[in-house]
Amino acid sequence: MGHELRFLLNDTEIRLTEAGSRDTLLDFLRLNRRLTGTKEGCAEGDCGACTVLVGRLHHGALHYEPINACIRFLASCHGCHIVTVEHLRGANGGLHPVQAAMVEHHGSQCGFCTPGFVMALYGLWMQNPRPDMLAIETALQGNLCRCTGYEPIVKAAFAASEAGGQHMDALTVERDRVTAALAAIPRERVEVARGEDRAILPADAADLAQVLAENPKATIVAGATDVGLWVTKFLRDISPAVFIGDLQDLKKIEITPGHITIGAGVTYSEFEPFVLAHFPEALDYWRRIGGWQVRNAGTIGGNVANGSPIGETPPLLIALGATMRLRSVEGSRELPVEDYFIDYGKQDRRPGEFVEAITVPLKGEARIAAYKVSKRHHADITASAAAFRVETDGAIIIDARVAFGGMAATPKRAAAAEAALNGQPFTAETFEAAAKAVANDFQPLSDWRASKEYRQQLAANFFRRFWLEQSGAEHRLRRAE
Amino acid sequence: MKQDVIAKGAAHTSIIHDSAVKHVTGTADYTDDLMEPVGTLHGYLGLSPVAHGRITAMDLDAVKKAPGVHAVLTAEDIPGHNDISPTGLHDEPVFAFPEVQFVGQPIFAVIAETRDQARRACQLAKVEYEELPFALDAIAARDAGMGYVTKPLKLARGDMAELDRAPRQLSGRLTVGGQEHFYLESQIAFAFPGEDDEVIVNTSTQHPTEVQHMVAHVLDVPSNAVVVQVRRMGGGFGGKESQMNGFCAIAALAAKKLKRAVKIRPDRDDDFQITGKRHDFVIDYAVGYDETGRIHAVDADFYARCGFSSDLSGPVTDRALFHADNAYYYPAVELRSHPMKTNTCSNTAFRGFGGPQGVVMAERIVEDIAYQLGRDPLEIRKRNLYENGQLTPYHQEVEDQILPRIFEELEASADYHARRQAVLDFNARAAREGGAIRKGIALTPVKFGISFTATWYNQAGALIHIYSDGSIHLNHGGTEMGQGLNTKVAQVVAEALGIDIDRIKITKTTTEKVPNTSATAASSGSDLNGMAALNACEQLLARLKAFAAEGKDVDPDLISIGETVRIGDEEMPFADFIRTAYLARVQLSAAGFYKTPKIHWDRDTGRGRPFYYFAYGAACSEVSVDTLTGEYVIERADVLHDVGRSLNPALDKGQVEGAFVQGTGWLTSEELWWDAKGRLRTHAPSTYKIPLASDRPKVFNVQLADWSVNRENTIKRSKAVGEPPFMLGISVFQALNMAVASFNGYRENPRIDAPATPERVLMAIEAIR
CATH class of the missing domain: 3.30.365.10 (Aldehyde oxidase/xanthine dehydrogenase, molybdopterin binding domain)
Incomplete structure (x- = not known):
């Protein structure tokens, strides 16, 4: 077992023997290293002013992604390359093409959000040298600007792509050296502490089971897109915290005939290509999960394990008939995702257990859809969400599964509405009947996201939309063609 | 031959912002980035959890004993006045005691070695309250007899008998929501003690002189002992005009007491709770008009949620009345403000300063008339535009009207008439075929008075x-x-x-x-x-x-x-x-x-020339609405805005674009939501939703009216630009309204309240479907 956190920060190797579980990367950068280019705007992963790049070895390949440093725990940076705005420069030592484009197009006014935008645009510029409007807007979902109205920033993104130069970029030129340096950091169990505050990084999945057996009350932290707020907003003590976000065992995606199995540590971004390939109807829904930085950090397993009634993945997984595997030193067990959610804040996860993987049946001939509504289209928390999986035999519905989020204390199927669909002809009238029936399935709450009346109306309208979508009518807004 | 070379960076050229390179490289220092002297301490504020109450017991022992804590400050520790009221009404304490008047009101401060220690120590306070009755919104406050935070204003001109004499009448109520500034850099104060009575405060304020006065007032030292410094702010928008006073006073107080540098930076959630926002209004209006759409008389009451203290609510609610005409001549008019005291944070300046709320009413009136008469609202707008020589409700003569030309050019460049017909056709087809998408389009103007209405500020x-x-x-x-x-x-x-x-x-x-x-x-x-x-x-x-x-x-x-x-x-x-x-x-x-020359204003008589000149502009926006969810996109926005002879066209265009999107956010996704106990539950970007890049218009054409020259002798004949274009976002609001109106054949104005969240849009559709 190691007792040292090791990572690269720009071009410096960092070794820390003292660190607490709740130390954030942002505080480390600003307070400890005086790297003040990275800003704190909200301390909850919503504004993007603290965006930095995190480079990780994924199956041996080095991959950089923008994340929010404010809710990234320092301990989870072990084995990573952290890149801040201070590291960014052009090949000749001057402005980087992304920075030069932002200056030329007047992309900054007050400038406080700007380093975060620059880092998100840098991440995009590296990953996608020829982004279209949709790609740029998607990459900027996690960055708020209150001054510019975004138009000049989007123009700068296009200009940076015109400028090119990726082959000369520092992170390209240094790739082999950084890969070697990260690979040299041993993947053993690491435990560090500050006083009583302990952070544990297991070596692999088996070790994770062991750590949890030794620390049954530990907080499991994957992407920290929710746990981060427990610390930054609620000042909760999460010690001992077990950081699993970088466990390669939990990052596998396996496709077998009829199924796809997703490791619990797979991030939303890592799974996005598989959504596109296997569940393209849900792609728009998928891109409404958080902003880009959140999708780069948050994990599917965490989204389920956490048990929130407004998580995006449970309605979709439940509708698709997914199962999940829980593991502990005692062994593994499999259960339908829908059975995991017992009540608000209560899930079927026993002490010492962790979510290891989720298995989703491929859709085959079924018709699927996923809908979410929130006050703002992107990077907002669900007011109401629904996912559909409808199988037909000829003109008759033989199996309808419809699951909702935001409508009850847990993600939940709509039994009455499903009953109104099953065995009925696949017609507008049937979906209209289901739209009326769903009123019997939920008694939603009124809160700042939506009134109960609005939630009820949305639930009904999702059935109408599903029908419209299947019948080919114009039914949805398009942000970009 | 001698030739004069134009100096590099001269007026009227589009040079870059002086800090642009520092912004993009992360080397522009904001207050929190300044080098901290050895021994710097950090403050954090303890806040009231109740909307109205009397503190019956306050036990701070555990706070004082918490790790790293150097001091706990309360009202008793203030050597001077426990007051930071910018109006001189002495209604805003630094630390509330014994009465607390809103959830989030500061009652004590903890000063510790680290910010985290100070913040955690705050939670150890044991404070008991006797809870008292409270009112949260303007109408509840009126009904509860809470009274005004400051003296109301009445503007009147003409014979109000015209209201009943006009051939047609209508009346209505408009509720228009507030807005959080959401400057990306939150409030922050960083004080350095000096010798004798001196203190230096580095902060992020729009009003260093007021901070200087407030710190002096709280410390009971003359103004010459206090230096306030601001290199730059990470956004202000009015939210740092008066709201920084408290943070600076506390940082200075702690710095002097402890003889250490002291920094205070609230968490974003606390910033939301403590500081004031744009005032939300309930506006009751009555209009007399005729068959041609000409307005004869307007009568309106403006009820504003001001919060617990006056702050800038007097001039803000005044300005709501000053802009209740927007660009339209009201032959007879009477407007009354009601600056209501409420048990909420003290609402404050925000870009437009009450003006947008007034303008929204004018635009609502125009649309009400248009729907009643079955006309294009643009026709009613044009019919009522001011002509030079006409008097505003505050008896200032309009002398610089340029909106007819702006309308003419924008109608052409935005292809308004053809696109409106296309929108009508699209909606008719959707109604026939059951399509889920409806569209709306609107072209709205702004006329905005430039000068502080507090004349001495000019x-x-x-x-x-x-x-x-x-x-x-x-x-x-x-x-x-x-x-x-x-x-x-x-x-x-x-x-x-x-x-x-x-x-x-x-x-x-x-x-x-x-x-x-x-x-x-x-x-x-x-x-x-x-x-x-x-x-x-x-x-x-x-x-x-x-x-x-x-x-x-x-x-x-x-x-x-x-x-x-x-x-x-x-x-x-x-x-x-x-x-x-x-x-x-x-x-x-x-x-x-x-x-500034020429200006004068007599508030008691409601007469004068409060504004040196007017800035003008117009926008045409088209939206598509998903009628199954209420969600929408802005398909296209065209803006033509008047900045006189621009000092820097690139920077001015940036102001116009940014203001438009911010104004759109105010009227669409930005919703402030208090629960029944008076807790603001939309208190951070996770719950309070400002526009994203993907919310800006899909097609966004912004032009400056480059032919405009300020007829007054302003700096290089330019015009002010910060606030006026904010109100162009109203075109989006009105376009949404039109899309909804397609469900009743445009027979009646659906009168969506602001913000038109997807929920309000859908529920408005359901109400008239």
């Missing part, structure tokens, strides 16, 4: 030093919050002195250099400070030219100062000339001053 100072090496140090009373004020003022100086802008060092705003400044607010920054800087340049030029002419027989017209100084046939570089002037003991420093 003054400014500047200080320019030319050092003996020819480098120039520029200082003025304005503050930089992203709008590019420093860049614009430097452009004015570069042009006036004929030198390259690179020669000018733009420095922090400090009360030591320019005293008695006004807030950088009311869009006035460039108008006032640009003129003051120009005045300083003129003084310097006069001295330098006199020196150049000394002992020489040269026609004064043949002397020019610039990068190359020419004295008749003699030429020399600027730096060399300055060196000789220094050796000849010429004073190379000048303090400039400016006060």
Whole structure:
């Protein structure tokens, strides 16, 4: 077992023997290293002013992604390359093409959000040298600007792509050296502490089971897109915290005939290509999960394990008939995702257990859809969400599964509405009947996201939309063609 | 032949923001980035959890004993006045005691080694309250008899009997929501103790002089003991005009008491709870009009949620009335403000300063009439536009009307009439075929009065030093919050002195250099400070030219100062000339001053000329609405906006684009939501949703009316730009309204309240479907 956190920060190797579980990367950068280019705007992963790049070895390949440093725990940076705005420069030592484009197009006014935008645009510029409007807007979902109205920033993104130069970029030129340096950091169990505050990084999945057996009350932290707020907003003590976000065992995606199995540590971004390939109807829904930085950090397993009634993945997984595997030193067990959610804040996860993987049946001939509504289209928390999986035999519905989020204390199927669909002809009238029936399935709450009346109306309208979508009518807004 | 070269960075050129390179490289220092002296301590505030109550017991022992804590400060520790009311009404304590008046009101501060320690220690306080009755919104406050936070205003003109005499009448109620500033950099104060009674406060305020006064008032020291410094803000928008006072007073108090540097930066959630926002209004209106759509009379009551104290609610609610006409002539009018006291944070300045809420009512009235008469609302707008010579409700004559030309050009460039027909056709087809998408389009104007209505605020100072090496140090009373004020003022100086802008060092705003400044607010920054800087340049030029002419027989017209100084046939570089002037003991420093001419205002009679001039603009927006969810996208927005002769077209265009999107956010996704206990539950970006890149118009054409020249003698004939374009976002709101109205055949105005969240849009559709 190691007792040292090791990572690269720009071009410096960092070794820390003292660190607490709740130390954030942002505080480390600003307070400890005086790297003040990275800003704190909200301390909850919503504004993007603290965006930095995190480079990780994924199956041996080095991959950089923008994340929010404010809710990234320092301990989870072990084995990573952290890149801040201070590291960014052009090949000749001057402005980087992304920075030069932002200056030329007047992309900054007050400038406080700007380093975060620059880092998100840098991440995009590296990953996608020829982004279209949709790609740029998607990459900027996690960055708020209150001054510019975004138009000049989007123009700068296009200009940076015109400028090119990726082959000369520092992170390209240094790739082999950084890969070697990260690979040299041993993947053993690491435990560090500050006083009583302990952070544990297991070596692999088996070790994770062991750590949890030794620390049954530990907080499991994957992407920290929710746990981060427990610390930054609620000042909760999460010690001992077990950081699993970088466990390669939990990052596998396996496709077998009829199924796809997703490791619990797979991030939303890592799974996005598989959504596109296997569940393209849900792609728009998928891109409404958080902003880009959140999708780069948050994990599917965490989204389920956490048990929130407004998580995006449970309605979709439940509708698709997914199962999940829980593991502990005692062994593994499999259960339908829908059975995991017992009540608000209560899930079927026993002490010492962790979510290891989720298995989703491929859709085959079924018709699927996923809908979410929130006050703002992107990077907002669900007011109401629904996912559909409808199988037909000829003109008759033989199996309808419809699951909702935001409508009850847990993600939940709509039994009455499903009953109104099953065995009925696949017609507008049937979906209209289901739209009326769903009123019997939920008694939603009124809160700042939506009134109960609005939630009820949305639930009904999702059935109408599903029908419209299947019948080919114009039914949805398009942000970009 | 001598040829004058235009100085680099002169006025009217689109140079970049002076800090742009620092912004993109992360090297622009904000207050939280300043180097901390050894021993710097950090403060955090303990807040009231109840909306109204009396503190019956306060046990802070555990707080004092918490790790790292150096001091706990309460009302008892204040040597001077426990008051930071910017109005002099003494209604806003630094620390509330014994009465607390809203959830989030500061009651004590903890000063500790680290911010985290201070924050955690705050949670250990044991405070008991006797809870008292409270009212949260303006109407509840009126019904509960809470009274006004400040004196209301009435504007009246003409014979109100016209209201009933008009051929047609209508009346209605409009509820328009507030808005959180969401400056990306939250409130922050960083105080350094000095010797004797001195203290220096580095902060992020739009109003350094007021902070100076408040700190002095709280510490009971004269203003000359307090220095307030601002290099830049990470956004302000009005939210840092008065709201920084408390943080600065507490930081200064702690710094003096502990003889250490003390920094206070609230968490974003606390910033949301503690600080004021844009006022939300309930507006009851009645209109008399005729079959042609001409307005005869308007009567309206404006109820505003002001919060627990007056703050700037007086002038804000006044300005709501000043803009209740927007661009339209009301032959008879009576407008009354009701600045209601409520048990919420004290609402404050926000870009437009009450004006947008007034403008929304004017636009609602126009649409009500249009729907009643079955006409295109644009026709009603044009029918009621001011003509020069007509009087506003405050008896100021409109003299500079340019909206007819703006309308004409925008209608053409936006292809308004054809697109409106296409929208009508699209909706008719959707109604026939059951399509889920409806569209709307609207073209709305803005006319915005420029000047502080507190007439004495319309003054400014500047200080320019030319050092003996020819480098120039520029200082003025304005503050930089992203709008590019420093860049614009430097452009004015570069042009006036004929030198390259690179020669000018733009420095922090400090009360030591320019005293008695006004807030950088009311869009006035460039108008006032640009003129003051120009005045300083003129003084310097006069001295330098006199020196150049000394002992020489040269026609004064043949002397020019610039990068190359020419004295008749003699030429020399600027730096060399300055060196000789220094050796000849010429004073190379000048303090400039400016006060806006012509303006006057008598609030008691509601008459005067509060505004030096008006800025104009118009926008045409088209939206698509998903009628199954209420969600929408802005398909296209075309803006034509008047900034007079722009000092910097690129920066001005940036202001217009940013204001439009911010105004759109106010009226669409930005919703403030208090629960029944008075807790603001939309208290951070996770719950309070400002627009994203993917919310801006898909097609966004923004043009400046480059033919416009301010008829008044403003700085280089430019016009103010910060606030006016904010109200162009109303075009989106009205377009959404039209899309909904398609469900009743446009027979009646659906009257969506603001913000038109997807929920409000869908529920409005369901109500009339």
